[in-house]
Amino acid sequence: xxxxxxxxxxxxxxxxxxxDSREIMVTFLQAIxxxxxxxxxxxxxxxxxxxxxxxxxxxxFAAASYIPxxxxxxxxxxxxxxxxxxxxxxxxxxxxxxxxxxxxxxAWTDIYRHRGSAHRTYGKDWRFYTKPRRAGEYNINTxxxxxxxxxxxxxFASAFSDRALKLQEPLISRHIDKVIYSITQHITQRPADAIxxxxxxxxMAFDIMxxxxxxxxxxxxxxxxxxxxxxxxxxxxxxxNLLARLARGRExxxxxxxxxxxxxxxxxxxQIHANAAxxxxxxxxxxxxQLSGVTYLLLSHPAKLRKLAQExxxxxxxxxxxxxxxxxxxxxxxxxxxxxxxxxxxxEGLPRRIPDTGxxxxxxxxxxxxxxxxxxYATNRSSTNFHRPDSFEPxxxxxxxxxxxxxxxxxxxxxxxxxxxxxKSLAYHEMRLAVARVIYYFDLKLxxxxxxxxxKQKTYVIWEKLPLWLQVSAVPRVDxxx
Numbered sequence: 001x002x003x004x005x006x007x008x009x010x011x012x013x014x015x016x017x018x019x020d021s022r023e024i025m026v027t028f029l030q031a032i033x034x035x036x037x038x039x040x041x042x043x044x045x046x047x048x049x050x051x052x053x054x055x056x057x058x059x060x061f062a063a064a065s066y067i068p069x070x071x072x073x074x075x076x077x078x079x080x081x082x083x084x085x086x087x088x089x090x091x092x093x094x095x096x097x098x099x100x101x102x103x104x105x106x107a108w109t110d111i112y113r114h115r116g117s118a119h120r121t122y123g124k125d126w127r128f129y130t131k132p133r134r135a136g137e138y139n140i141n142t143x144x145x146x147x148x149x150x151x152x153x154x155x156f157a158s159a160f161s162d163r164a165l166k167l168q169e170p171l172i173s174r175h176i177d178k179v180i181y182s183i184t185q186h187i188t189q190r191p192a193d194a195i196x197x198x199x200x201x202x203x204m205a206f207d208i209m210x211x212x213x214x215x216x217x218x219x220x221x222x223x224x225x226x227x228x229x230x231x232x233x234x235x236x237x238x239x240x241n242l243l244a245r246l247a248r249g250r251e252x253x254x255x256x257x258x259x260x261x262x263x264x265x266x267x268x269x270x271q272i273h274a275n276a277a278x279x280x281x282x283x284x285x286x287x288x289x290q291l292s293g294v295t296y297l298l299l300s301h302p303a304k305l306r307k308l309a310q311e312x313x314x315x316x317x318x319x320x321x322x323x324x325x326x327x328x329x330x331x332x333x334x335x336x337x338x339x340x341x342x343x344x345x346x347x348e349g350l351p352r353r354i355p356d357t358g359x360x361x362x363x364x365x366x367x368x369x370x371x372x373x374x375x376x377y378a379t380n381r382s383s384t385n386f387h388r389p390d391s392f393e394p395x396x397x398x399x400x401x402x403x404x405x406x407x408x409x410x411x412x413x414x415x416x417x418x419x420x421x422x423x424k425s426l427a428y429h430e431m432r433l434a435v436a437r438v439i440y441y442f443d444l445k446l447x448x449x450x451x452x453x454x455x456k457q458k459t460y461v462i463w464e465k466l467p468l469w470l471q472v473s474a475v476p477r478v479d480x481x482x
Contacts (some may be wrong), residue, residue, distance in 0.1 A: 058094030076458025137270035293343030334394035349373030
């Protein structure tokens with residue numbers, strides 16, 4: 001006997017099947033969601049209460065998750081976040097499940113310098129750096145091993161020595177003279193218009209480093225208004241310029257005719273390209289940032305500016321403002337140091353990683369895989385390290401009478417150890433020459449004296465510099481015919 005299903009019964013059966021399918025799917029998705037939530041809760045609970053770093057102080061959310069760390073980094077306010085955390089929790093703060101930030105001066109030594117009889121350092125945590133290779137070659141910043149890094153560093157060390165800088169002084173001075181000429185032309189033709197000193201310092205730093213690294217300046221100071229596609233074009237032409245420079249040689253000292261080419265100091269073309277590129281990026285950003293920062297800080301403190309101007313303008317001739325002479329000026333060098341403290345070129349920490357053998361910082365034993373770093377901005381503005389830490393007081397570097405409790409060793413603007421900035425002496429020399437000559441020739445004033453130029457900026461490891469508009473006039477006693 002055959003059973004016939006009516007259309008109504010078939011419809012009811014189909015509806016029940018569809019409902020059952022939806023219920024199964026909903027139940028399945030709920031199970032997945034509950035599983036994920038359970039895993040997250042278990043992971044966060046472990047990170048907060050059972051992780052090897054659980055004893056270190058810090059906010060619970062940061063101990064549980066990396067979300068706060070990356071959130072503040074993405075927003076560009078990581079330096080403020082780290083400063084607030086260290087003000088609340090002290091010299092060491094847990095900023096992520098396996099992240100530790102330090103502000104104690106000894107941490108610079110423990111993290112970035114040689115450790116033990118093996119003379120090894122904690123390796124870079126490559127999760128926070130660009131890819132190690134460029135065009136198949138490492139540059140001096142990305143070489144993974146200490147031994148390889150030491151070999152390449154020795155090749156370039158002679159090009160950044162005091163002797164080399166003395167030889168390069170005419171080249172550097174030539175570009176700074178262009179700065180003076182450019183500003184003079186501006187105030188002659190448009191005396192009422194403000195100038196963006198950040199842009200001028202960027203052009204100057206770019207021209208100097210291009211001349212040193214590629215044997216040819218970019219002419220940015222000559223034109224004053226580079227086209228928007230200059231950077232894109234420069235990527236293509238810089239390799240050609242570098243090869244031409246190496247092929248033709250050069251009498252005027254630059255990086256390539258001062259490097260060590262003896263023994264194991266020979267570089268491949270790939271290594272030359274990779275390192276020339278990093279010299280350009282690091283050399284221009286550091287100089288322009290620091291010059292902009294110290295200019296703002298001086299102009300925000302007119303009494304300090306007058307004191308520095310008095311020191312610089314005590315010289316009868318600008319020719320007397322040589323690298324050798326400027327290195328001896330106490331107040332100039334104190335102003336530069338204080339500028340580096342309040343406005344460090346690298347505002348955020350450069351993470352290192354505890355190796356499989358373990359390690360220790362400030363006497364704390366740390367498990368393998370822990371990311372450790374000193375936070376420069378928070379360190380430099382810590383009341384534990386400096387008296388009146390947010391005040392611009394160059395005098396702290398001249399006398400210990402009012403600042404006898406300052407931990408001067410906390411200031412390491414170019415990092416420390418075997419991987420510190422190779423060009424720090426070049427940076428200081430460029431800054432001295434530029435600041436001294438600009439102040440020698442010009443009176444400067446902030447267009448908007450009420451703005452907090454530094455506080456308004458974002459940082460993504462380096463500063464996202466805003467324009468700094470100045471009113472400029474010539475110092476009457478200086479002969480502008482040079």
